[in-house]
Amino acid sequence: MTQSVLVARVAGERIAIPAQLVQSVIRLGEVVSVPRAPGHIAGLTTLRSQSLTVIDSALALELEPQGDGHELALVTTIDGCGYAIAIDAVENVVDAMGEPEALSLKLAPGWKRCAVGKLETSVGVMLLIDLERLIAGPEQQKAA
Amino acid sequence: MDEFIAEFVNESREMLDALERELVAWEREPGDQARLDVIFRFFHTVKGNCGFFDLPRLEALAHAAEDALAGVRSGKRTIDARLVDAVLAVVDRIGEMVDAIDSGTEVSQGNDDQLIAALSGKEIEPVAVAAPVAAPSEDPASSGPARQGESLRTVRLPTNLVDRFMSGISDMILVRNELQRQIASLGHHAGIEASFNRLSTILADTQAIMTRVRMQPISNLFSSYQRMVRDLAADLGKQVAIEIESGEVELDREMIELLRDPLLHIVRNAVDHGLETLDERRAAGKPGTGQVRLSARQTGNVIRIAISDDGRGIDLDRLVEKAIARGLLTREQASQLTPAQRAMLVCEPGLTTASEVTKISGRGVGMDVVRDSIERIGGKLRVDTTAGMGCAVILDVPLTLSIVPSLTVQVGEQTFSLPRSYVSEIVTGGDGVEAERIGGVRHITLRDGLHPCLSLDQVLGIAGHKAPLQQVLVMVKMIDGSVFALAVDAIVDSGDLVVRPVAPAITATGLYVGVVQLSDGSPALMLDVAGIGRQSGLLSEGQGRLRLDSEAETRFDQAELLVPVVAFAARDGSRKAVAMEAVERIAEVGQAAVGFAGSAAHVVLDGEIIPLLGLEDTLPEDALLDILVISDDACRLAYATAGDVGAEDLDPATITFQSGHRLGLLGDQPVELLEFGRFGAIDDLPVPGTDGPTCRLPQDDPWARDFLRPMVEAAGYAVIEDNRTHVDLEVRFDHDAPAGAARAEQVLLIGDGHTSDSAIAREDLAGLSQALRAMTARSAR
Known part of the structure; x- marks a missing residue:
C-alpha cells in the first residue's frame, strides 16, 4: 500500500510527512514564546480558537537555527494536543512509490532520531519523518 | 422531580442496553468473575437510584438480585442454571418497570415475589404462585417503548457538536475583533458602527450562553446529593449535616455527568458506613450530628474533590486481614504496604470492612466502580483515613476544559x-x-x-x-x-x-x-x-x-469562628463591642425614660423597667439616647452608647485578658468586649456563677487562659483556680496527669496530637464548644 506524503522543505532539504496526519497548512501568525521550554518549542500560536504549540522543525532535527525564516506551518494533532510544525516551504503532496527503506547512511543524530526511512517519490528520494518523534525533540529523547 | 425521573429512566435504559451483551456472555460462562462484577454493579446502581426515587418494588428486586450475586461473589453460593435464569428474569422485569415508569403506568404486582424467591434459591412452591402470574392488564402497559419520549423535556446532544459550536463562536469573536480594527481604520461611519455594535452585543450574549451550556458550577452537582443524604440519614436514624464548599469551581458538563455516579457512591458510603449511629458517636465523645463535607478546589491543572466524613474511619488492620483472607495479597506483601496503600485496598472488588450488609451499601461494591470510573476519565482517587476520626476520599480530576x-x-x-x-x-x-x-x-x-x-x-x-x-x-x-x-x-x-x-x-x-x-x-x-x-x-x-x-x-x-459583634462608641469615649447574639435590638429612648435609683440607672422600655448600664453618673444631656437592648433567658438590660453603632466580625483569637479587661481586635483597633448573661457577667451585676457549675482549667497555659476560659465561662461554668476544691468539670490536656487529690464530676480531655482517641483537638473549636454544652446539660441534671 502506498501512502501519500506531503513534501516540505526544512533547512534546505526536502522531507516527507504522511499527508493524512497533516490537517492543514497555515501561515504562522504571532507566536507567543514559552520561557524555559525546550529549545525546539518556538512558542504558542492560535488557529482560530485552538492553541497550537509551535515546533521549530530545524531545531527539532538538531540543525542550525534558521533565523526567523519560518512562515508556514503544518497543523497536526498528537495525543489531543494541537501542534504547528514550522517549516520553510511546502512543495507538493505526492504518492510514495513503495515502502520506506531502511536507512543505510550514517545520519546526524537529529535526522537519525526522526526519520523512519528513505522514501522514493515521484519527485525524488527523501527521508520520511515521524511527526511524533519530531515533536518530542532532542531533550525528551535524552530523558527517555 | 420529573426531570430526575426522566434521567433515571434514560440512565437505566442505557445500562440495560450495555448489559445486554454481558448477560449473554455470562449466560454462556457463568463463572466469569469480571462479567459477574458488571452485572452486580448494575443491580447496585439501580438499587441506589430506586432508594432515591422511592420505587420500592424495583428496589426490592434489585436488592434481591444483588444479594444473590453477592453470595456468589463471596463464594457462599455456586452458580447454577436456575440462578442464571432468575437473574435474567429480574433484569427483564426491571426493564419492563422502567418502561412503565416512563409511560406513567403501573406494572401490576405480578410475580415479583416469585422472582425474588427464585433468586433466594428456595424451592418455589407452584401453588403459591398459582394465581394469575401476569395480569392481562399488564401487557399493554409494558409495551412501553412505543410511548417513550413523550415526557422528555431535555435534548441530548453529542458533546463534540457543542464543542464545535463553541469554537465556532470563539472564531466569530476573533473575526469580530479583526473587523473592529478595520472599521476603526475606515473612519467614522455611523451606520456601520451601529450595526457592528449590535453584532458585538449579540455575539457576547451568545458566547455567554454557550459557555453556560458547557459549564456547570460543581455546586449544582454537590447540592443534588443533599436530598439523598437527608433521606438516607432518616432511613438509618442518623443525624447528618452535609457541608458544601465548592468555591467558584466550574466543570465541564460532561465531566460533571461522569462524576455524578462515582460521587453518589462515595457520599452514600460516607453516610452509611463512615458515620456512626447516634449512640456510637456519643460514646466516642463526638457530636451527635455527623458531618459529611463535599469540597472542590482547583489546584494546578486538576480539580480536587474531597468527600470527607468525621465518622469511624476505616479499620485498616481489618481491611488488610480481609484482603489476605481473600487471597488478594500475601502476608508478606501486606506487611510492606504503606498506610496509604493499605487504605487503597478498600477499592479492591469485593472488599469491605462494614460488618453488616445494609440495604444501602456495604458489599464492597461501589469503591471499585468508583475508582474505575475516575480512572477512566483520567483522574486519580485516594483514600485518607484515620481510625475513629473519619475518612476522606479525594478525587483529582483533570481540568480538560x-x-x-x-x-x-x-x-x-x-x-x-x-x-x-x-x-x-x-x-x-x-x-x-x-x-x-x-x-x-x-x-x-x-x-x-x-x-x-x-x-x-x-x-x-x-x-x-x-x-x-x-x-x-x-x-x-x-x-x-x-x-x-x-x-x-x-x-x-x-x-x-x-x-x-x-x-x-x-x-x-x-x-x-x-x-x-x-x-x-x-x-x-x-x-x-x-x-x-x-x-x-x-x-x-x-x-x-x-x-x-x-x-x-x-x-x-476560620470563617466559622469569626464572632459577629455589635461595636459602638461608649459614653466614656472608648470603643466597646458585645456579641451580636446577645443584642436584642438597638433602641432610641427619650431623656424622660431614663432615671436613677441611688447610683443605679434604669430605663423604661416597653412598659418595663430595665437596668441601664454604660452611663456616667449623671443624666445625659442628649435629648435622645441610643441604647443597646441586651437580653437572654436570664436577664434583660440596656447599655447606653454614644452612637456609631455597627456590626462587625471579631476574630476570637485576638481576645486577650492581660489588661484585666477582655479586649479584642477589630481591624487594628482594640475594643473592649462586654459580657452579659450567659456570656459571663458584667461587674455591676451580681455574679451568677457561684451557685452554677464549677470548672478547673489547665493552669499556666496561655491558650487555656485566653481561649478556653471564655468558652468555658460562656458555657456557664465558674472557673475555680485552686487545685483542692471539688469541681463539676475538669478540663485538662491529655498529656497532663490528673490533678492530685481534687475530684471532678466530669473530665474533658484536650488533645495536642494523636495521643488519645477520646480527646478533643485544640483546633477543633466547634467540637469543643459542643462537648462543653453537652457537659453543662449533664451537670445541670
Missing part, C-alpha cells in the same frame, strides 16, 4: 495568567514592603510577617521592564498556608478564562498548567504557581501534595 477565575499579569513583553484561587492579595512594591535579603533571597514585609519574594522575570528567564521597587507583588498563598510574593511588571486583567491543556513538553517544565485565550484572541500560558514555588525551593514536594486539603479546612474553620 474548565473555567478558572484568573489574574492576568505582564512581565516584559509577555502576558501570563494565574489561578486567582492562589492569590491572597496584591501589593504595590516599594520601600515600604521591601526587606533585607535573607540568604540571598529577596524578602518583603507585610503586616503579618516576612515573605520570600520571587521575581517572575527571573523565574522564567525573561527580561522584565520594571525595577524591583516598581514591581507589583502578587501575594500567593500556598496550599500549606505559606505565602510568597511573585513580582510582576503589572496586573493586566482579572476574569474568568477557559484553560486548555498544553503540550506535555511545556507542562514538563513545571511552570505551566495550560493555556488560555485572552480577549484579543492571543494565547497566554497559565502559570503553575505551586510548581514555581516548588522549583524555587519554597515548597517541598511533600507539602504540595499532602496538605492540599487541610487549607480548605482551615479556611472554613
